[in-house]
Amino acid sequence: MRIAILSTSPTLYSTRRLREAAQQRGHEAIVVNHLNCQVMIEGGKPSVLYEGQELTSVDAIIPRIGASATDYGCAIVRQFEMMKVFTTAKSQAISRSRNKLRSLQVLSKAGVELPKTVFANHPKNGNVTRLIELVGGPPVVIKLLEGTQGIGVVLAETAKAAKSTIEAFYGLKKHVLVQEFIAEAKGADLRAFVVGGRVVGAMKRQGIEGEFRSNIHRGGNAVPVTLTADEEQTAIEAARALGLKVAGVDMLPSDRGPLVLEVNSSPGLEGIETATGLDIAADIIAYVEDKIRADESDMVGV
Structure with a gap:
């Protein structure tokens, strides 16, 4: 072949x-x-x-x-x-997953659990405060639609900081998502690697002290983890909803169960293979x- x-x-x-x-x-x-x-x-x-x-x-x-x-x-x-x-x-699945707003809309329709998220077109004055209230109030996470690897993601710990950040992004003509902060995750998230409708490996990524983002590119570390049945099923359903056969599904552990943050159509192999010792590349070739x-x-x- x-x-x-x-x-x-x-x-x-x-x-x-x-x-x-x-x-x-x-x-x-x-x-x-x-x-x-x-x-x-x-x-x-x-x-x-x-x-x-x-x-x-x-x-x-x-x-x-x-x-x-x-x-x-x-x-x-x-x-x-x-x-x-x-x-x-597929090209459509890649495009769908890359658009943060669109992917969250598709996941929401499929019944996948997500952090509470709001998007609006450059709200003015009191409407910015309303956006913050809609996701439960501060602290809130503010994300640029086009950000990757933790870039363009800000934690605003007060309403004043959130309002200033949102208005600054809007002033730069940038679209943002305002998302609830999951405090119980304690700066950690889960990356499940899905190949052909099954989880072939998973790791827990922990942000460095004082950093709420757990991305390895931002200095976080990773350890292998065995997912719960709920976490594994959530990862599989998220990949299926977006039409991805090979995907990295990022989830936050929360008091109400796993919440999907993002589904990556080109997940890196280095972090997951290094953390778990698994041959994920061979799993992908076997799937093909x-x-x-x-x-x-x-x-x-x-």
Whole structure:
């Protein structure tokens, strides 16, 4: 089988591990920089060009699309779908998961439990105070819609600080989400790695002292964890709701059960593999093998 890993760099940990896992299982694995791909559109013969040459004989793709290249990356993935090439993440699912507001709306409709969140179009004066009250009052978490890896996420501990932060973001023409703060999480969250409708690994991420964000990129640490049945089911349902077959589901433990924060369509492998010692990359390749052998339905283009 010939597998194309869509990634901007072959040296990135996740890209390297996926390539190694594919080769160890007897497959040809190539790294394709999706930013250097071109879409060729003509009647009845969709194709993808890479560095001027048509990409042929690709059985499956594994998209590793960064947030800054979502639109272009999704266009490339969509073209492979038109060519009936199997993908571990459909273009629509990637796009849906990248939009924080849209993903929360989809998860809410599916009945997945979430922190209370409010979004509004540049409210004025007393309306800002009302937004804060709607999520239970301070402290509140304020998130930029386009933020990633904890960037653009602010904890406002007082109503005054929250109001100032929200108004500052609006002054910069930025859209924000205002979200309730889950104090009982104590700066920790859970990352469940879902592959093909099952959790293949999980870790607990703890923020450094004085930091409410638990992202490893922000200095947090991670340890392996065994999820409760409720946590595992929540992760699976969240990935399914967004149409993602490979996903990292971030959850906050709370007094009312696990609350989903975000579902990542290109979850990094380094943190989860280092924390758990599991070969998550091999699980992804095994999923590709199983789907291509047994389930042609996922290969139908959009």
